[in-house]
Amino acid sequence: APTRCRLFGEDYVLFRDKTGVARALTDRCAHRRAPLSDGKITPEGWVECPYHGWRFDGQDGRCRSIPNLSADEPVPAGYGVDAFATRELGGFVFVATPPTAGAVAPLPALDNAGNSTSHQGSAFLATPYRALMAALLDAPSLMLDIRGVQVVDDNFYGEPYRDNAGHFITERAADWTALARKRKKVVPDYPLQLRTETLPGDSITHLALHTDAFAPVLNATLAVTPVSDCVTAVHWQATVHKPEDPAFTPAVHRTLEKLDFTVPDAIDARTLLARHPYASSLWQDTLPGLLLARSSR
Numbered sequence: 001a002p003t004r005c006r007l008f009g010e011d012y013v014l015f016r017d018k019t020g021v022a023r024a025l026t027d028r029c030a031h032r033r034a035p036l037s038d039g040k041i042t043p044e045g046w047v048e049c050p051y052h053g054w055r056f057d058g059q060d061g062r063c064r065s066i067p068n069l070s071a072d073e074p075v076p077a078g079y080g081v082d083a084f085a086t087r088e089l090g091g092f093v094f095v096a097t098p099p100t101a102g103a104v105a106p107l108p109a110l111d112n113a114g115n116s117t118s119h120q121g122s123a124f125l126a127t128p129y130r131a132l133m134a135a136l137l138d139a140p141s142l143m144l145d146i147r148g149v150q151v152v153d154d155n156f157y158g159e160p161y162r163d164n165a166g167h168f169i170t171e172r173a174a175d176w177t178a179l180a181r182k183r184k185k186v187v188p189d190y191p192l193q194l195r196t197e198t199l200p201g202d203s204i205t206h207l208a209l210h211t212d213a214f215a216p217v218l219n220a221t222l223a224v225t226p227v228s229d230c231v232t233a234v235h236w237q238a239t240v241h242k243p244e245d246p247a248f249t250p251a252v253h254r255t256l257e258k259l260d261f262t263v264p265d266a267i268d269a270r271t272l273l274a275r276h277p278y279a280s281s282l283w284q285d286t287l288p289g290l291l292l293a294r295s296s297r
């Protein structure tokens with residue numbers, strides 16, 4: 001069925017055409033602006049307006065059929081809605097706006113492989129995009145709910161940096177919560193490390209949590225998506241691993257049994273304000289383009 005998605009305050013209708021390709025159109029009928037996302041998909045793979053049945057081709061947005069035209073009466077040229085290029089990767093649909101943007105730039109495949117548990121979700125936060133990116137880069141503990149793990153926001157391993165491909169990378173310490181409770185305030189060596197890798201211009205951030213022996217504990221991909229000026233969606237998928245290490249204590253084993261990941265629907269603004277905007281000040285990027293939704297079939 002057609003799906004409505006919002007980006008920068010604009011509504012789009014997403015649907016799959018007959019061949020299964022994800023299509024994106026302005027979610028306003030060219031006739032009387034009814035939401036096409038309330039319509040249905042026709043046998044031709046077009047989207048049909050729920051009001052008076054105009055049908056639109058997802059490939060170019062052209063109106064292909066108007067019910068009250070006679071059989072030999074063509075649909076007037078120029079009737080149509082804006083169509084947007086899409087690209088689908090790793091369970092996400094990317095949409096290029098404006099329509100003149102053409103094809104979405106190629107993106108690396110999302111890393112969601114693994115022999116452990118994978119799951120996904122979406123959070124909608126009443127936080128502007130840039131503030132949320134600042135939270136992710138400066139205080140990931142506010143945005144990443146990793147059960148049994150504490151991210152040590154201010155304990156960086158080296159400077160955040162941008163690699164040759166333009167990916168912005170941070171590396172910082174993390175700790176098992178069960179052990180953190182018993183620790184002194186200053187810990188020279190933490191048992192875990194969290195790496196964030198934000199891709200240029202497309203709102204995707206890969207997370208990798210691993211032990212100090214580089215055994216993966218969690219891999220996740222976050223798509224931080226500006227829905228409007230003040231609401232940002234975070235679509236995510238995560239793979240939880242269960243590494244083995246003879247050094248693990250029983251408490252760590254118990255933590256691994258219950259390890260889970262989610263993104264909460266709100267962040268603590270007071271805590272964010274208390275963080276120094278260090279990594280986010282190094283992260284300079286254009287507004288992301290333009291993930292609308294997780295894909296589904």
Ligand code: FES
Nearest residue numbers: 029031032049052
């Ligand atoms: S409003 Fe869409 S067909 Fe009339």
